[in-house]
Every structure is written in structure tokens, then in C-alpha cells.
Amino acid sequence: MRLLLTSAGVTNPSIHGALVDLLGKPVADSNALCVPTALYGNPMSGPASAWRFVTGQTPLPMCGLGWKSLGVLELTALPSIGEQRWIPWVRETDVILVAGGDAAYLCHWMRQSGLADLLPSLRDTVWVGLSAGSMVLAPRIGATFVEWQSAPDDHTLGVVDFSIFPHLGLEPDNTMADAESWAAEIAGPAYAIDDQTAITVTDGTVEVISEGRWRHFPA
Structure with a gap:
């Protein structure tokens, strides 16, 4: 997959340009599926949050960018409908837009649904995470x-070899000091990124795209 890993969506021209480069064509010519699942694992989110994400009625730009088509891929529904139905939807889309919320809950449903197992085969698909x-x-x-209280630990999918501390600079819990403490706990390569920053990963090459503030923490 080609990855665009953001803190708050496509928030500036640099990140938008990176998205178009990854797609290899304009947003208006690209078909998208959006995944709101992570929102349900966050106690601060609810049905209205999912609706705002899906309809693009949010200040975090993802679904409202002007896609050729936009569909909803709700991971909690996939185990009940069978892979023969939903896998073609995923293979035929250009980009998967993945909402924020609780990453541990999202990880659980990516595994339960089978989407996590499918990712390595999606070589031409763009993943845009928020x-x-x-x-x-x-x-x-x-x-x-x-x-998410049912999470066994803080381990997630390991598709990339670094961790991400998002929303750097957002008071009171996302200060640089908070990021430093978090990175010490992670004890592996990591990035702290603000809402004007994203990370692209293409064929193993990692690049930071930023009009804001970020920091790399080596292992």
C-alpha cells in the first residue's frame, strides 16, 4: 500500500499535493471508501461523530475533498456479510480514508473483519489515516x-516500523514534553506530528510532509 499518515486529515496544500502524488491522479477522478469504525471505540465520539466524518461535515478534511465516488466500509459489519462481498469493494477502490477515534478498537476490528490480512495485497491502494x-x-x-477497555495492550498492526504521536501542541495533553514521555515508553522509532504534518510511506521510503511542527524520535 501507499500510506498517507496524518494527524488531522488533509489540512494544507502540501499534504493535499502528497495525496495526489500517491493517487497518481486528481482527487476528482478517484474512488474512495471511508472507515468510521475507530470513532465508536472512543468515549468522546458517537453517532453524530460518525455522520460528520462520513458526510465531510467536519473541520478535519477527508471525506469532503471532492472524490469521484465515496462509500462507507464499516468494519464491524464485514464478518457478517462474507469476504466474497466486501473484498471486491476494497480491491476496486483507489483510496481508503480511515477516521480517528480509538486505535486499539480499530486494530481489533481490522483483524476481526479480515481487512488487516488483506492489506499486504493492496499494492496500488492509498491508505489515508487520520x-x-x-x-x-x-x-x-x-x-x-x-x-478501549477491552484492549489487551497497546500493540497494533505493525505495518510500519515506527509509532505516531498525533496532534502535537494540542493542549493540555499533547505537549512536546508529553511526546517525549510517550516516546520513552514506546522505546522504538517514532514521530510526533502536529495537525499540519503528515508522513508518507511508499515502497518502504518514509517522508515527512509538513507546514507545521514535528519531531523524530530514533529507537
Whole structure:
């Protein structure tokens, strides 16, 4: 997959340009599926949050970017309808837009649904993550970000080899000092990124795209 891992969506021209580069064509010519699942694992979110994400009625730009088509892929529904139905939907889309919320909850349903197992075969698909939608691809998210009470630990999918601390600079819990404490706990390569920053991963090459503030924490 080609990855665009954001803190708050496509928030500036640099991130938008990176998205178009990954797609290889304009947003208006691209078909998208959006995944709101992580929102249900966050105690601060609810049905209205999912509706706002899906309809693009949110200040975090993802679904309202002007896609050629937009569908909803709700992971909790997939085990009940069978892979023969939903796998073609995923294979035929250009981009998967993944909402924020609780990364541990999202990780659970990516595994339960079978989407996690499908990811390695989606070589031409672009994954655009927002906050938890980005963090879920890391090896760990850190105990600070686990809010779903049924999570066994803070380990996630490990699609990339680094972890992500999103919303850097958002008071009171996302200061640089908080990021430093989190990185010490992670004890592996990590990035702290603000809402004007994203990370692209293409064929193993990692690049930071930023009009804001970020920091790399080596292992």
C-alpha cells in the first residue's frame, strides 16, 4: 500500500499535493471508501461523530475533498456479510480514508473483519489515516492512547516500523514534553506530528510532509 499518515486529515496544500502524488491522479477522478469504525471505540465520539466524518461535515478534511465516488466500509459489519462481498469493494477502490477515534478498537476490528490480512495485497491502494487511523499501522501506540477497555495492550498492526504521536501542541495533553514521555515508553522509532504534518510511506521510503511542527524520535 501507499500510506498517507496524518494527524488531522488533509489540512494544507502540501499534504493535499502528497495525496495526489500517491493517487497518481486528481482527487476528482478517484474512488474512495471511508472507515468510521475507530470513532465508536472512543468515549468522546458517537453517532453524530460518525455522520460528520462520513458526510465531510467536519473541520478535519477527508471525506469532503471532492472524490469521484465515496462509500462507507464499516468494519464491524464485514464478518457478517462474507469476504466474497466486501473484498471486491476494497480491491476496486483507489483510496481508503480511515477516521480517528480509538486505535486499539480499530486494530481489533481490522483483524476481526479480515481487512488487516488483506492489506499486504493492496499494492496500488492509498491508505489515508487520520490520528488513530494512522496510529493503527504502527507496532505500538503507547498506553496513553488506549481508551478501549477491552484492549489487551497497546500493540497494533505493525505495518510500519515506527509509532505516531498525533496532534502535537494540542493542549493540555499533547505537549512536546508529553511526546517525549510517550516516546520513552514506546522505546522504538517514532514521530510526533502536529495537525499540519503528515508522513508518507511508499515502497518502504518514509517522508515527512509538513507546514507545521514535528519531531523524530530514533529507537
